[in-house]
Amino acid sequence: MPDKPTVAMGLLSGCFGCLTSFLNIADDLPELLEKIDLRRTPFNDLKELEPVTVGILEGAVATDENEKLAHEMREKADILVALGTCSCFGGIGGLRNLEPVAMVLNNVYDQKVPDDSDLPTLLPKVRSLESVVKVDVTVRGCPPKAEDILLTLNAIISGESLKEHSRNLCNECPRSKESIMISQKGFLTEGVRAVMELETIDSERCFLEQGILCAGLVTVEGCGARCTTNNMPCRGCYGPASGVHGQGNKFVNAVSCLLPAGGIMFQEDIVGTGYRFSLAADTHFNNREE
Ligand code: SF4
Ligand code: SF4
Ligand code: SF4
Incomplete structure (x- = not known):
């Protein structure tokens, strides 16, 4: 029997809603976990990212740390999945692109912007994952439906192609x-x-x-x-x-x-x-x- 596909998940700038939607697969989760070998996730908080069959990223690329993880996941994953609207299109956080980043920070922190070198640096613009690295599969929605996440993972595992929607x-x-x-x-x-x-x-x-x-x-x-x-x-x-x-x-x-x-x-x-x-x-x- 061939090895099960390995899967790693990561968080960029998101709200955890997409990954919560993954947990909403609920009754079908045990069967899915029989078919995949789930390695690094935000739930087990493993820091190392090893080579995997499928990499899944939630959230937009809004900080230098996000950008680093996006490139690392792309390098380590055979198939990269953009999970959710933030990852696919930048999401709600992308509205900050209307103003320069310094103005956004001053507005949020009322001129008292934290200045700690441990904090990630905001990129000048929020970007979708796809505009930073090549993405193979997208799962739309804020958050995506659990059934769509399941459908996508099952299609990847079985090598089937996914239905593309084109109408409005x-x-x-x-x-x-x-x-x-x-x-x-x-x-x-x-x-x-x-x-x-x-x-x-x-x-x-x-x-x-x-x-x-x-x-x-x-x-x-x-x-x-x-x-x-x-x-x-x-x-x-x-x-x-x-x-x-x-x-x-x-x-x-x-x-x-x-x-x-x-x-x-x-x-x-x-x-x-x-x-x-x-x-x-x-x-x-x-x-x-x-
Ligand atoms: S109707 Fe569908 S696409 Fe429109 S906001 Fe609601 S979930 Fe999103
Ligand atoms: S797409 Fe929606 S649910 Fe997912 S991380 Fe972004 S804001 Fe949260
Ligand atoms: S038919 Fe009307 S209510 Fe329904 S999605 Fe289109 S614009 Fe919205």
């Missing part, structure tokens, strides 16, 4: 779309409504048709529309749909055709809405001189 989330969203898919001469709705008004909205009808911003148009399918089926608009955590470069730009572009521009301008944080998870992966923001 609206394709799997069950909310009724009476107007959004049909060319209109006018706007779909007069104004933009806040999510706080959710109790007054139709829970079965497309959010955008009711003036509530939803990123489903520019987000790839695959999550099973887990927010919109629970009466929350999509914020794009699975990242851009196929052919969408600049998820936030495309989001504004798309909703501008459906809603009056004035309504969108009054949104407090349109960049943080459209680019909530993928700003670090957008070349427009990240090639900018500081």
Whole structure:
């Protein structure tokens, strides 16, 4: 019987949510652990990284330590998996790329920035794992679904290829779309409504048709529309749909055709809405001189 594939996991700048999702494999975890030889994980806190078949990294590359681990894991792993949206696109932490790093630190620490040589140094920009080293497999989601992590690992073990999603989330969203898919001469709705008004909205009808911003148009399918089926608009955590470069730009572009521009301008944080998870992966923001 051939040796079991060895697996190592590591943490970059993330929140541990993706690795917690790995633990949510729950009932199927014992069977998975029969098939793999799980070596280094943040749970056993082994410091050494030996050569492995599969390396899995959660989190974005935001510090010098992250960058070092990303290169080390790439060197040691035959197959490198970017686990979760931070790893795939930079995630929410990537929003710090809107400001120079010194300004971010001063804002957070109110001018009293810690100055200890033991602390990791923040990189000027948060980066996705893929923009630092070659990634072989991505598992999207903030956090990814446990079943997707299991599916991915099983596919890697058995050598099967994984299904690539290419359509947008609206394709799997069950909310009724009476107007959004049909060319209109006018706007779909007069104004933009806040999510706080959710109790007054139709829970079965497309959010955008009711003036509530939803990123489903520019987000790839695959999550099973887990927010919109629970009466929350999509914020794009699975990242851009196929052919969408600049998820936030495309989001504004798309909703501008459906809603009056004035309504969108009054949104407090349109960049943080459209680019909530993928700003670090957008070349427009990240090639900018500081
Ligand atoms: S993708 Fe989401 S759950 Fe995973 S590390 Fe980033 S913030 Fe946490
Ligand atoms: S815009 Fe949002 S609510 Fe409307 S169909 Fe697409 S995913 Fe569903
Ligand atoms: S509906 Fe959107 S925000 Fe929610 S899990 Fe799916 S992709 Fe992520």
